[in-house]
Amino acid sequence: EAQVTQNPRYLITVTGKKLTVTCSQNMNHEYMSWYRQDPGLGLRQIYYSMNVEVTDKGDVPEGYKVSRKEKRNFPLILESPSPNQTSLYFCASRESLNYGYTFGSGTRLTVV
Amino acid sequence: EDQVTQSPEALRLQEGESSSLNCSYTVSGLRGLFWYRQDPGKGPEFLFTLYSAGEEKEKERLKATLTKKESFLHITAPKPEDSATYLCAVDSGNTPLVFGKGTRLSVIA
Numbered sequence: 001e002a003q004v005t006q007n008p009r010y011l012i013t014v015t016g017k018k019l020t021v022t023c024s025q026n027m028n029h030e031y032m033s034w035y036r037q038d039p040g041l042g043l044r045q046i047y048y049s050m051n052v053e054v055t056d057k058g059d060v061p062e063g064y065k066v067s068r069k070e071k072r073n074f075p076l077i078l079e080s081p082s083p084n085q086t087s088l089y090f091c092a093s094r095e096s097l098n099y100g101y102t103f104g105s106g107t108r109l110t111v112v
Numbered sequence: 113e114d115q116v117t118q119s120p121e122a123l124r125l126q127e128g129e130s131s132s133l134n135c136s137y138t139v140s141g142l143r144g145l146f147w148y149r150q151d152p153g154k155g156p157e158f159l160f161t162l163y164s165a166g167e168e169k170e171k172e173r174l175k176a177t178l179t180k181k182e183s184f185l186h187i188t189a190p191k192p193e194d195s196a197t198y199l200c201a202v203d204s205g206n207t208p209l210v211f212g213k214g215t216r217l218s219v220i221a
Contacts, residue, residue, distance in 0.1 A: 102158065105155050
């Protein structure tokens with residue numbers, strides 16, 4: 001089944017403790033992206049990648065890092081999480097700019 | 113800067129009561145406009161892509177249309193299972209996909 005897989009689905013952590021949210025897609029898509037979704041603010045792009053080793057900042061990149069060492073994986077790294085990064089995070093991939101994104105099921109992160 | 117505005121924020125319909133959702137956009141050059149459906153706590157599910165003014169796409173009770181300034185998602189004779197948040201997004205080629213805040217649709221039996 002074609003899908004984008006994120007892990008974990010739920011995560012509660014403490015301020016400053018480094019964490020990684022994994023994302024993997026099995027569709028051989030070149031484009032991958034991370035979004036966060038907050039009430040009243042909608043979906044906002046954090047980072048995106050157009051190919052292996054090619055990443056760029058989205059609208060809200062502060063406090064986040066990404067890497068794209070393999071085509072299928074696009075992990076999101078929070079080096080020192082803060083409470084304002086509490087949010088619902090989505091990873092997504094698409095075949096090309098002419099196609100819509102396929103989204104993962106989401107990771108609900110709480111930073112206390 | 114690319115902008116997407118969706119209206120209304122929330123819409124409550126009786127089962128069978130047709131209506132339309134609006135997505136107004138401002139982009140430097142539209143490569144594509146996308147409609148998604150999102151159920152609570154889940155990832156958005158892709159519905160349609162529209163590329164040029166005058167284009168229409170249909171899927172079951174949903175029909176999406178596109179003009180040079182806006183897109184409409186028409187819902188014909190909705191059922192309770194159509195209840196969800198509907199998201200619109202535009203791609204201008206500058207940065208991939210800018211999303212609107214969505215319209216929360218409730219269909220009451």
